[in-house]
Amino acid sequence: MAVLTLVYGERMVKPQFFLIMQKRHNMKRKLILLALISVMAHVAVAKTIVANVGKWQVAYDSDSRTYAYSCDGKLMVAPSRAEAVYSRDGISRRVSSADFHKVTLMSDGGVRRFVMSQSRCHKGLTMILESVAVEGQLQLRLLLDSDGEIKSNYMAPVHTVQPLTINGGEVRMTKVPFDNDGFSRYQYARLDKELTSYEVTAVFDGKSRNGLVIGSVEHTQWKSAIDMKGCGSNIMAELKVYSGVSTTETHDILPHGSIVGKTLHSAWFTMIKSNDWRDGMETFAEACAARQKGRSTWRHGMPVGWQSWGVMATHNSLEVDLAVADYFSQNLRKGGFCGEDGMQIMSIDAWDNLNSEAKRQLTAHCEQQNQIAGLYRSPFSLWWGEEKDLQRPLFSGCEYKACDVVLKANGKPFKYDGAYCLDPTHPAAKEMMRRDMDEARRLGFRYVKVDFVTNGIIQADSYYNKNVHTAVEAYNEGLDYFTSQCYDKDGEPMFIALSISPLFPYQYGNSRRIACDTWGKIEQSEYAMNAIGGGWWANRLYQYCDPDHIVLVGNDAVKETEGENRARLTTGFASGMLLLADNYHMGDTITKCGDPKLSAERAALLLANPRVNELIKKVRHSFRPVYGYKTHNGDAGAEFAVMYDDVEAVYVAVINYSDRATDYRIEPEDIGLSVYPANVEELWTGERRQNLYVTIPVKDARIYKIKK
Numbered sequence: 001m002a003v004l005t006l007v008y009g010e011r012m013v014k015p016q017f018f019l020i021m022q023k024r025h026n027m028k029r030k031l032i033l034l035a036l037i038s039v040m041a042h043v044a045v046a047k048t049i050v051a052n053v054g055k056w057q058v059a060y061d062s063d064s065r066t067y068a069y070s071c072d073g074k075l076m077v078a079p080s081r082a083e084a085v086y087s088r089d090g091i092s093r094r095v096s097s098a099d100f101h102k103v104t105l106m107s108d109g110g111v112r113r114f115v116m117s118q119s120r121c122h123k124g125l126t127m128i129l130e131s132v133a134v135e136g137q138l139q140l141r142l143l144l145d146s147d148g149e150i151k152s153n154y155m156a157p158v159h160t161v162q163p164l165t166i167n168g169g170e171v172r173m174t175k176v177p178f179d180n181d182g183f184s185r186y187q188y189a190r191l192d193k194e195l196t197s198y199e200v201t202a203v204f205d206g207k208s209r210n211g212l213v214i215g216s217v218e219h220t221q222w223k224s225a226i227d228m229k230g231c232g233s234n235i236m237a238e239l240k241v242y243s244g245v246s247t248t249e250t251h252d253i254l255p256h257g258s259i260v261g262k263t264l265h266s267a268w269f270t271m272i273k274s275n276d277w278r279d280g281m282e283t284f285a286e287a288c289a290a291r292q293k294g295r296s297t298w299r300h301g302m303p304v305g306w307q308s309w310g311v312m313a314t315h316n317s318l319e320v321d322l323a324v325a326d327y328f329s330q331n332l333r334k335g336g337f338c339g340e341d342g343m344q345i346m347s348i349d350a351w352d353n354l355n356s357e358a359k360r361q362l363t364a365h366c367e368q369q370n371q372i373a374g375l376y377r378s379p380f381s382l383w384w385g386e387e388k389d390l391q392r393p394l395f396s397g398c399e400y401k402a403c404d405v406v407l408k409a410n411g412k413p414f415k416y417d418g419a420y421c422l423d424p425t426h427p428a429a430k431e432m433m434r435r436d437m438d439e440a441r442r443l444g445f446r447y448v449k450v451d452f453v454t455n456g457i458i459q460a461d462s463y464y465n466k467n468v469h470t471a472v473e474a475y476n477e478g479l480d481y482f483t484s485q486c487y488d489k490d491g492e493p494m495f496i497a498l499s500i501s502p503l504f505p506y507q508y509g510n511s512r513r514i515a516c517d518t519w520g521k522i523e524q525s526e527y528a529m530n531a532i533g534g535g536w537w538a539n540r541l542y543q544y545c546d547p548d549h550i551v552l553v554g555n556d557a558v559k560e561t562e563g564e565n566r567a568r569l570t571t572g573f574a575s576g577m578l579l580l581a582d583n584y585h586m587g588d589t590i591t592k593c594g595d596p597k598l599s600a601e602r603a604a605l606l607l608a609n610p611r612v613n614e615l616i617k618k619v620r621h622s623f624r625p626v627y628g629y630k631t632h633n634g635d636a637g638a639e640f641a642v643m644y645d646d647v648e649a650v651y652v653a654v655i656n657y658s659d660r661a662t663d664y665r666i667e668p669e670d671i672g673l674s675v676y677p678a679n680v681e682e683l684w685t686g687e688r689r690q691n692l693y694v695t696i697p698v699k700d701a702r703i704y705k706i707k708k
Helices: 015-024 027-035 277-291 309-315 318-335 356-368 387-391 427-443 453-457 471-484 522-540 562-575 596-606 610-618
Strands: 003-007 048-053 056-061 066-071 074-088 091-096 103-108 111-116 125-134 137-160 171-175 187-190 194-198 200-205 211-216 224-230 235-243 259-265 269-274 304-307 344-347 371-377 419-421 447-450 495-498 511-513 544-546 578-580 641-645 649-656 662-666 680-682 692-696 700-707
Touching: 048 103, 048 111, 048 125, 056 111, 056 125, 056 137, 066 137, 066 269, 074 125, 074 235, 074 269, 137 277, 171 194, 194 200, 200 224, 200 277, 211 224, 211 235, 211 277, 269 277, 277 522, 304 318, 318 344, 318 356, 318 371, 318 596, 344 447, 356 371, 356 427, 371 427, 371 495, 419 453, 427 471, 453 471, 522 544, 522 562, 522 641, 522 649, 544 562, 562 578, 562 596, 562 610, 562 649, 562 700, 610 700, 649 662, 649 692, 692 700
Parallel strands: 304 344, 304 578, 344 371, 371 447, 447 495, 495 511, 511 544
Antiparallel strands: 003 103, 048 056, 056 066, 066 074, 074 091, 074 137, 103 111, 111 125, 125 137, 137 235, 137 259, 137 269, 171 187, 171 200, 194 224, 200 211, 211 269, 224 235, 641 649, 649 700, 662 692, 680 700
């Protein structure tokens, strides 16, 4: 094991440093570290300490007491300091690396550690900045090591203290929303504003595509974020990378919970320098998955089928469900609208209006024609009206009142999205989960839409499990238990489709909605494409990105146009999952929802198209943005072009969100080609052309296939 240690300020490391390390390491490391004491006596005083971590360099300047991060010799993050807030014996203190006068650099087993020794105002505390090279990335975290128990709810490995000029003609910083609720949007903001991006961001030049990705790759305890402040077209004035975010966007009214112990650490963060920021975002997702694998239990290819909420909503019935299942099996499957082995999903939503016998009839009917039935659950939500109702038992025979099980903030039961939030760690909440999924299993369901999951990641005053202090810890405990109950009658894992949900942690769902409450109008397609263009890389965390229920013909008096249908279906093909949501029951004279005749006409026209349906078999990841800054209607708009690079061809989807025909010019180098081949095929219309200098009609879409 190679060990390199540099010390400045003294010629010999004080013995207590090694005593601190002895507490943390095994006996073998104790002997190695102690053996180094005699070597350390000959280390010269240094002004700047540089750690080479793979192709990255971390430089510490003793005059300014700042760190600078470079990659291949190019400065990537301006001089910065590490900082944290901690409390001990009821006294809260803010500490920065600038407070520490002695710094030691160690290289131990590939992990570099800047160890900052205690100062007078922080007696008994050591701050450690830890970094490691992982496949070209620099991964780092901040630790606080104390001789007594401490608490912390804020730890920032990086907080810049000097502006950094970024070269490029279209420099952008991206905002990733915390979750998909409240019509939250991704942003590609210029460097003339402030924004907070949750868990990850990319700062990139749209023209050259050069970029830096920074994000948290560990999601066990913390809600993490990156705060950015630009002060001009090319100047990043401030960058803060930290664990412990609590804002209205995380839906918290309390500060982030405090972790407790003698040694505390932030989440691991990664820095990725990339010649193409899109590759960097995908590398980030893969770095997360290397630490925590996602759920990948589905074996039937792109999920294709129907769900009841979009048009039927609260008016669903068994009669409609059976009729729609037959229509999908007998009509749409013939044209190729089905999974790789012919599989289709038929999912009923909230207010399904079905008793147990009707549900059993539905699941059996679906199974007979190679379909699986899905149902709806919201394990962290209690849909009771008034606070006085919470005095009742949570369920019949439960020993706990509901008021004992709901989360409390500032002593009051907490409501979000109209429901009381349940404590994910409480045994009564877990018992409800077990009962719900046991019933689903007995009735024959193999797919479950899990809604309002964000209700389980709200910071509370406390939790039933006293070892849990943060919302993320509680969420992990609750969803880990819930997913352990999600298996079908044959013992196989159910498909878990997360709906209203945080983006991280991610390992509990086969799919996650990229944007919620998205029907069929062009503005809703634009909303979905904003999330695809900004969050396509999440397909490396979840098996599938879900574009929400795809409506062709809704309940509005003004019906969606055929062009709007193409645009909305294109969002489904581009995301990699397609659950339609119309009423296809031709004999429906009771609910009168939607327009079954028109829905069937549109489906026959658009989904019996083998050219487009080949994407169901081809697409394994979501389409990614072609540019990343050419957006409709501002920084929080949707990109007009997304692409998918297959082995044999490049597919490019172009959507016109406007109310006039629009020209688009996509050069071959924009999509990774040197020239266009002689034959470019448009999948919706069958048109053949020689380039992508195209005119897209009003509120419409085209998907082009360019063979390599």
